[in-house]
Amino acid sequence: MLKSTTPTMVGSEAKAKKKRHSFSLNAKDKYFALLFLGPSLLLLSVFVFYPMFRTLYISMFLTNTLGKTTVFNGFGNYATLLSSPEYIASMGSTLFYVLAVTALTVSIGLLLANLASQKLAGIGIFRTLYSITMGVSVSVAAIFWLFIFNPSTGFFTIISNALHLPVINWLTDPKMAMWAVIITTVWMHLGFTFLILLGSISSVPTTLYEAASVEGASERRQFFKITIPMISPTLFFVSTITLIDSFKSFGLIDLITKGGPTNSTNMLVYRLYKDAFYSGNYGQASSEAIILTIIIAFFTFLQFKFLEKRVNY
Amino acid sequence: MITSNKPNRLNKVLSYLLLVVLAVVILAPFFIGIWTSFLPTMDIAQGNFFSTKVSFDNYVAAFTKTPIVRYLGNSLVISTLTMLAQLVFCSMSAYAFVFLKFKYRNAIFILFLITMMLPFEAEIIPNFTTVKNLGMLDNYSVLLIPFLTSAFGTFMLRQAFMQTPTELKEAADIEGLNHFQIYWSIVLPYNKISMITLGAYSFLGAWNQYLWPMLTTFSNDSRLIQNGLRQLQSEETFNDWGMIQASAAIIVIPTIIVLFVGQHYFKSGMNEGAVK
Numbered sequence: 001m002l003k004s005t006t007p008t009m010v011g012s013e014a015k016a017k018k019k020r021h022s023f024s025l026n027a028k029d030k031y032f033a034l035l036f037l038g039p040s041l042l043l044l045s046v047f048v049f050y051p052m053f054r055t056l057y058i059s060m061f062l063t064n065t066l067g068k069t070t071v072f073n074g075f076g077n078y079a080t081l082l083s084s085p086e087y088i089a090s091m092g093s094t095l096f097y098v099l100a101v102t103a104l105t106v107s108i109g110l111l112l113a114n115l116a117s118q119k120l121a122g123i124g125i126f127r128t129l130y131s132i133t134m135g136v137s138v139s140v141a142a143i144f145w146l147f148i149f150n151p152s153t154g155f156f157t158i159i160s161n162a163l164h165l166p167v168i169n170w171l172t173d174p175k176m177a178m179w180a181v182i183i184t185t186v187w188m189h190l191g192f193t194f195l196i197l198l199g200s201i202s203s204v205p206t207t208l209y210e211a212a213s214v215e216g217a218s219e220r221r222q223f224f225k226i227t228i229p230m231i232s233p234t235l236f237f238v239s240t241i242t243l244i245d246s247f248k249s250f251g252l253i254d255l256i257t258k259g260g261p262t263n264s265t266n267m268l269v270y271r272l273y274k275d276a277f278y279s280g281n282y283g284q285a286s287s288e289a290i291i292l293t294i295i296i297a298f299f300t301f302l303q304f305k306f307l308e309k310r311v312n313y
Numbered sequence: 314m315i316t317s318n319k320p321n322r323l324n325k326v327l328s329y330l331l332l333v334v335l336a337v338v339i340l341a342p343f344f345i346g347i348w349t350s351f352l353p354t355m356d357i358a359q360g361n362f363f364s365t366k367v368s369f370d371n372y373v374a375a376f377t378k379t380p381i382v383r384y385l386g387n388s389l390v391i392s393t394l395t396m397l398a399q400l401v402f403c404s405m406s407a408y409a410f411v412f413l414k415f416k417y418r419n420a421i422f423i424l425f426l427i428t429m430m431l432p433f434e435a436e437i438i439p440n441f442t443t444v445k446n447l448g449m450l451d452n453y454s455v456l457l458i459p460f461l462t463s464a465f466g467t468f469m470l471r472q473a474f475m476q477t478p479t480e481l482k483e484a485a486d487i488e489g490l491n492h493f494q495i496y497w498s499i500v501l502p503y504n505k506i507s508m509i510t511l512g513a514y515s516f517l518g519a520w521n522q523y524l525w526p527m528l529t530t531f532s533n534d535s536r537l538i539q540n541g542l543r544q545l546q547s548e549e550t551f552n553d554w555g556m557i558q559a560s561a562a563i564i565v566i567p568t569i570i571v572l573f574v575g576q577h578y579f580k581s582g583m584n585e586g587a588v589k
Contacts (some may be wrong), residue, residue, distance in 0.1 A: 040403070043458075139539040248434050279489055296435070
């Protein structure tokens with residue numbers, strides 16, 4: 001929902017800095033400001049700022065099952081969480097998932113974008129096909145892949161049987177269930193990542209490659225010495241976007257594994273939801289929410305800082 | 314890769330081969346899903362993947378036996394309204410940040426930036442209590458009101474509005490237009506492309522919502538398509554793979570067509586990005 005800036009916006013910031021709008025000092029401006037800004041400010045206060053402080057407040061209390069705060073607990077909920085092996089395991093599996101998804105999405109996206117940036121006849125068809133998963137929503141992706149992973153009638157099972165290979169229990173083996181979620185997530189993110197990287201690769205000046213070719217640099221060398229450095233800001237951008245998105249993963253987990261088997265895919269947001277709305281443990285769930293916020297805010301801030309830096313150079 | 318000095322034939326063949334193999338791998342889940350949506354569930358259950366009893370029966374069943382049309386309608390209405398509301402409210406607040414001078418402008422803008430760092434997922438507990446107390450549960454309003462505006466949309470449009478040529482603004486000042494007129498007849502038309510981008514973005518965002526609608530809606534009257542598919546999948550139809558695949562296909566085929574048609578626009582958008 002709340003995504004960060006796209007790389008093209010950075011250019012506009014730079015331009016805007018050169019010629020700020022001169023303001024006509026008008027006393028009426030403040031009434032217009034109230035009118036133009038009021039609705040958004042009110043909505044954000046009710047649904048973003050208030051809940052943030054409220055969550056922070058609840059996280060310091062013990063709660064009853066109705067969500068009413070009972071006893072002040074200070075940082076007790078946080079201490080309980082951080083000393084709970086289950087929460088540490090949940091954090092661990094989330095980190096594994098996030099890193100695997102980000103690494104795979106960005107590297108496969110880069111491979112596809114580099115291939116599709118070639119000047120070949122009919123390349124447009126491949127560009128469209130590679131970006132197709134942009135049109136796939138969570139539930140559709142989950143259903144397509146659930147059928148493929150299905151232990152009894154799934155596509156992988158049929159293939160394994162036909163080739164007399166051992167059948168992998170994708171959804172019942174804790175390790176493989178994690179990979180099932182990772183594969184589905186990567187597949188879903190691929191279209192968007194591909195398109196952004198393709199745009200970036202296409203904007204690298206061709207003269208750089210021409211000069212390198214004259215000097216006899218191989219294609220592989222050109223890729224690592226020209227393409228990668230030139231598109232590194234975009235690489236950073238898609239990586240952080242994917243990272244932030246996967247930290248917030250919920251839909252695919254709910255649809256594919258429901259956090260199981262044996263909690264192996266019980267990642268941060270899914271756990272938060274279950275602790276709050278299944279177990280009624282609102283105090284603890286709120287402290288989980290605050291920890292999640294700190295993680296996401298950190299990465300978003302990093303992204304802001306990086307983009308800001310890029311403008312100045 | 315872009316300019317190989319000797320485009321020899323073998324390289325070309327290898328490139329095409331790799332392109333095709335990767336396309337097949339990426340498209341495989343679609344092919345498998347859409348193919349099975351035409352097969353009888355019995356054949357799917359027996360692993361008879363190359364059955365010849367191809368028919369539209371699963372599609373007929375999905376349309377007649379499940380509330381999928383209602384789910385689709387709900388999602389269309391909510392996504393369209395969310396998009397329109399965000400276009401209005403985000404452009405208005407972006408206008409205020411760029412063209413109006415008022416007290417605490419920078420402080421309020423920083424508040425918006427901070428908002429972009431806070432994940433909605435972490436705020437569902439108080440938000441759930443809020444909408445429950447307001448009696449909004451299981452109703453269109455609960456799916457709509459929290460998302461009428463967005464800090465990201467405001468930020469994005471602010472960046473775009475800042476590029477509006479000063480001459481246009483000066484001309485408007487000389488003509489004595491008020492802020493509503495400048496907003497409506499100069500700033501919005503000039504930033505059409507950014508408005509379209511935000512529109513597409515907010516529509517898709519609403520269309521893909523999952524956690525919040527799942528928490529706040531319980532009846533078919535207000536359930537959205539993403540949660541509706543889950544409902545179909547977890548109900549008695551769990552093993553009716555044919556019909557489930559047909560339901561997924563019903564949802565995905567229109568979006569794919571839109572994507573194919575929109576490819577032209579995507580491409581020109583890409584070129585625009587390349588110029589900068």
